Amino acid sequence: MAAEFDDSDYPPEAYTADGVPWWRVETEPGKKRGLGAEQKITAYLRFCVGKGGTFTIRQLRQALGSETIPDDAEHLNRRMRELRTRDGWIINSQKDEAALDQDQYRIVKIGWYLGSGLARPKKDAPSDMIRRRMLERDNYTCVICGIPSGESYPDMPSKRARMTWGHRVPGKRLGRDTTLDDVQTECARCNETARDELFDPVTLPEVLPTIRNLPRREKALLLQWLRDGRRPTSLLDQAYANARRLSGQERAELLSRLTTMVEH
Ligand SMILES: [Zn+2]
Structure with missing residues (x-):
């Protein structure tokens, strides 16, 4: 070729x-x-x-x-x-x-390039330990869209969310080791689309009708999330994310206890 x-x-x-x-x-x-x-x-x-x-x-x-x-x-x-x-x-x-x-x-x-004669900049990736602590801190839930790890996307039921890490300040070179405060849990989809949007970007006309139909209260909430660049998880979200990570046996136990709490 x-x-x-x-x-x-x-x-x-x-x-x-x-x-x-x-x-x-x-x-x-x-x-x-x-x-x-x-x-x-x-x-x-x-x-x-x-x-x-x-x-x-x-x-x-x-x-x-x-x-x-x-x-x-x-x-x-x-x-x-x-x-x-x-x-x-x-x-x-x-x-x-x-x-x-x-x-x-x-x-x-133009940034660093092969053939420049310079050593390639070091990678900003956090250590495995920091990644583990980040996932625990964020309850294995994407801080951008709020989907918990392993959950199916509402608009794409065949695809399950996989968690990865993203920089809290995108595109910034740290020039030091990455700390827990520098990173946040993001699902692979938000991680890929939030900043790079290389492929299949959606257009405003596709997105706007759904947003127009939201109640005013939810519009205000959406505005806040977009301004903040993240969607805060509620205690309920966190409880759900944690419950999903229980073993099968413990989840069955939780279901039984929760049933008692709800129905009595
Ligand atoms: Zn996400």
Whole structure:
């Protein structure tokens, strides 16, 4: 497939000492470990798209191959997020820049890239211990939409919520170890869509009718959640989330006790 592309027309810094374009390098020179998709994407965006340039995911896939750029929205969203949060890229989507097409992106700022000669910035990911404590603190419930872990989405009953972590201040490089206060529990869907909205964004005309039909009190509540960027969980939400995490036996015991409490 490499034959489809003319890789000969880039500035000298776009090539390794062996004359291979950085975005086609499989193993970093002098190192054993294979290069991940993210590094290749950074080189491609730096040398083939450039600051101010636009690209689509389809172009990325054509240039880098479907093994590097799989047709998997969630997977790709994670890659793009790493570029933004870890590597310092600013990449606009239609959400940031109305002139862009729905699937088009513009490079506003070039961050770290493969071939820059610099070490890649360290990852901001919290430790396993911090993740565990975060989940406990947030009751295994997404702080953005309020769905508990393992619950089906109301608008997508076949999909169960999987919890992950997100930064409380999106896009901010910490420059220090991530602490419990820096992170919050987010379901994978909110985590992917809240900031990156790379795929299948909904439009205002789709969303507005439901919102218009809400009672005024609920409209005010929604406004508050959107302003805060999170939906607080009530004691009831927390009780529900915790009850769902009981073992089968203990949940049966709880059901029996709760039945007594409610019906007597
Ligand atoms: Zn959520």
